[in-house]
Amino acid sequence: MTYEEFAGSRLSGLLRYAVMLTGDPHIAEDLVQETMVRVQLNWRRVARSESPDSYVRKILTNQFTDLRRGSWWRRVLLRAEADPAVPVAVDHADRSAERDQVWAMLGSLPRRQRAALVLRYYEDLPDQEIADVLGCAVGTVRSSISRALATLRTELVEAR
Amino acid sequence: MTPIEEELRDAFARHEPDTPAAGPVHDKIQTAWVRAKRRRTLRRSASVAAAVVLATVSAPAALSHFRQSAAPVTAPAASSSPAVARPLDVLLVGEDDAGDADTVMLVHLPADRSHIYLVSVPRDTVGIRGVDGGRVPGAVSHLTGVSFDATVTVGFDDLRALAGAVGPVDVCLPAPANTNRFRTGRQFEAGCQKIGADDVAPLLRARYGLKEGLYDRDRNTQRFLRAVAAKMTADGTTTDPARLAPLLTMLRGDSEVWLQAAASLSKAEVVGISVPGGAALDSSRYLGEKFDAAVAPGLFAAIRGDTLAEWTAGHPDLLLD
Numbered sequence: 001m002t003y004e005e006f007a008g009s010r011l012s013g014l015l016r017y018a019v020m021l022t023g024d025p026h027i028a029e030d031l032v033q034e035t036m037v038r039v040q041l042n043w044r045r046v047a048r049s050e051s052p053d054s055y056v057r058k059i060l061t062n063q064f065t066d067l068r069r070g071s072w073w074r075r076v077l078l079r080a081e082a083d084p085a086v087p088v089a090v091d092h093a094d095r096s097a098e099r100d101q102v103w104a105m106l107g108s109l110p111r112r113q114r115a116a117l118v119l120r121y122y123e124d125l126p127d128q129e130i131a132d133v134l135g136c137a138v139g140t141v142r143s144s145i146s147r148a149l150a151t152l153r154t155e156l157v158e159a160r
Numbered sequence: 161m162t163p164i165e166e167e168l169r170d171a172f173a174r175h176e177p178d179t180p181a182a183g184p185v186h187d188k189i190q191t192a193w194v195r196a197k198r199r200r201t202l203r204r205s206a207s208v209a210a211a212v213v214l215a216t217v218s219a220p221a222a223l224s225h226f227r228q229s230a231a232p233v234t235a236p237a238a239s240s241s242p243a244v245a246r247p248l249d250v251l252l253v254g255e256d257d258a259g260d261a262d263t264v265m266l267v268h269l270p271a272d273r274s275h276i277y278l279v280s281v282p283r284d285t286v287g288i289r290g291v292d293g294g295r296v297p298g299a300v301s302h303l304t305g306v307s308f309d310a311t312v313t314v315g316f317d318d319l320r321a322l323a324g325a326v327g328p329v330d331v332c333l334p335a336p337a338n339t340n341r342f343r344t345g346r347q348f349e350a351g352c353q354k355i356g357a358d359d360v361a362p363l364l365r366a367r368y369g370l371k372e373g374l375y376d377r378d379r380n381t382q383r384f385l386r387a388v389a390a391k392m393t394a395d396g397t398t399t400d401p402a403r404l405a406p407l408l409t410m411l412r413g414d415s416e417v418w419l420q421a422a423a424s425l426s427k428a429e430v431v432g433i434s435v436p437g438g439a440a441l442d443s444s445r446y447l448g449e450k451f452d453a454a455v456a457p458g459l460f461a462a463i464r465g466d467t468l469a470e471w472t473a474g475h476p477d478l479l480l481d
Contacts, residue, residue, distance in 0.1 A: 004445070007189070011182040025178045029185055036189045037196050102164075103171040121165060122172040153164050 003043045006052060007036065014060060020118040021064050023107050035060040058133050061119075065111045065134075105155050113148040116141055187444055194439045194446060197284065247271045247466040251297050251308040264288060264300060268463050277468050279433045279459070286440050286448040303451075304460040324357035329387040331355045333380060337366035355384060431468075434478055435459060 014035070018028035039046055039056055049055045106114055112134060119130040131138045252265040264285075268277040281288065281300060291299045297311050332352040339345035339362050346362040355363055363384060436452040455478070462471035472479055 007186060011186055012179070015182060015185060016176060016179045019175060019179050020172050023175075025180050029180050029188075032185060033189050033192055037193050040189075040193050041196060100171070100174075102167045103175060106171070117168060118172070121168045149162070149164055152168075156164070156167075 001047055001052065003040050003047075006039075006047075006056075010053065010056070011036075014056065017057070017118065017123065018060065018064075020122045021061070021111075021115060023103065031060065031063060035063055038063075054129065054132065057123075058135075061115050061133050062135075065115055101156060101159055102152060105152055108155075109148050109151060113144045113151075116145050117148050120145060190444055190446055197449075248309050249306050249463065251300060251311045253296055253311060264296060266300070266304065266306060266463065268466075268468060270466050270468060274429065275469070276430045277433060277463075277472075278430065279435060279463065281435060282437060282449040284448045285437070286450055289448040304463070306460060306463050327391070328354040328356040329384070329391050331363070331380070331384050331387050333383070336369055337363075337380065338368040339366045341368045355387070360384070431472060431479060433459070433468075433472065433475075436478065 011032070014032050015028060018031045019025055022028045022031060035056065038059055046052050046055050106117070109117070115134060116130055119125045119133060120127070125133070127138050127141050130141045134141065248269040250267040250269070252267055264281045264283050266277075266279040266281065268279065269275075270277070281304070283289070285303065287303050288296060288299045297308055301307050330352055333348055333350050336350045337348045345368070346359075346366065348363060348366055363380060366380070436455050437449050438452070440447040440450040455475070459471060459475075462468045
C-alpha cells in the first residue's frame, strides 16, 4: 500500500477520531496534519507494520496525550480561539443543551481517560486493542474508563 | 449499557458532522510534508558528512596499516608506489537501520588531493527515489553523468563507535545550543568543551536556541569534524590498530580506492556543497525532489571535469561554512 492510497481511504476516519479526542475541528485538523507528516516520514516502517491502521492511530493518540511531543500543541496554545476544554455549542433548547453537557465535560477529563472513552465508545475497539494504542495494561484501560464514567456521572448529577 | 454510556455514544455520534472535509486537510499535509522532508534531508546529510569525512581521513592510513601487518611477505614497494594522480569519485550511501539507502552523497577527490568535496543529493530525488539499494549508484550516475570509482556504505550507528574510538575532542561553539525546543534537553554552552562519544549525537542534533537553527547546527557538525580529523592525524590514532578496529567496521564495499586516496588526504580541506533543489510536484502530488536546473548541470560538469575549485569560487553561497 502506498501512502497516497492510505491517506485517500483513511483520512476522513482519522479526522473524525481526532474531533472526538479534541472536541474541536480546528485542533483536530492540526493534530491529524502533524500525525500524517510523521506517518509519511516513516512510511516504509508504517507500511511494513502488522496493521498500518493501528500504528497510525497509535501515533495520533500519542501526539494527543503527550503535550510536549508535538508542535501541534504549540499551535493550540498560540491559537486565540476556542479553548478545547470549553464547549462552544450552547443550544437554548433545554433538552439538547442538557444532552451536550456530556460532550462539554469530556474536555475536563485527563487526556488518556478521554482517549480511552473515545476508543471504546466511538471506535468500538476491544479493551486489548485500546491497551495497545495507549501502551498500557488492559486493567489500566478498564480502571481509567470506569473512573472517567464515574466522573461524568457525578458531574452530570450535579449539573442537572 | 448504562445510561451514561448511551449518552456518550450519542454525544460522539452527534458531533460527527463537525469533522472537517478531508480534501483541504490533505493538501495542507502535503505542504507541511515537503517542508519537513527538506529539514530531514539537511539533518541526515550532516550525519553522513561526519561519517564520510572521518572515513576519508582515517581509512587510507588504517587500511594500509592492516595490510602491512597481515601480509608482510609481499613486496609493499610495488603496491604502495604512488598511484597515477587522477581525480576519484566515490559514492557514499548512508543506510538507515532498515538497510535502505537514506542519504546519497558524491565525494570528489581532485587530482591534486587538495580538497575533499562532499556533494549531497537528496535521497528522494526523482530517479533515485524508491530505487533498490543495489541500483542506487547506477541511478545517481544516470542523473549526474558522474561514474564512480567505488561505492561506500555507512550505517548511522557507526558514528558513535567511531567517536568512541577517537576519544574526546575539543570543540568550540560560538553560541549555546539545546536538543529540545523547550530547552529542557541536553544543553551545550558557548565556548570550548570536550565532546565524547555520548555527546556526539546530542551535539549533532542540538539546533534549538541557535540563531539559524539547523544551519548553525550543521556548522557545529563541521566544527566537530575538524576537531576529530585534527586529533586523529595529530595524536597518532591512525597508527594504533586497537583504536582503529572500530573505525574499520564502517567501511564496506570496495576499499581499495581509499588506499589510492592516500594519507595525504588528512591535510586536505573539506568542502561541503549543497545542491539547490525543490519539490517536484504533479499538480499538488509530491513526486520527489528535483535539482535546480540553473545550477546543478554546471556543478555536475565541474565534478566530471575536475574543475570544482573554479566552480566553488563562483558559488560561495552554496558552500557549507
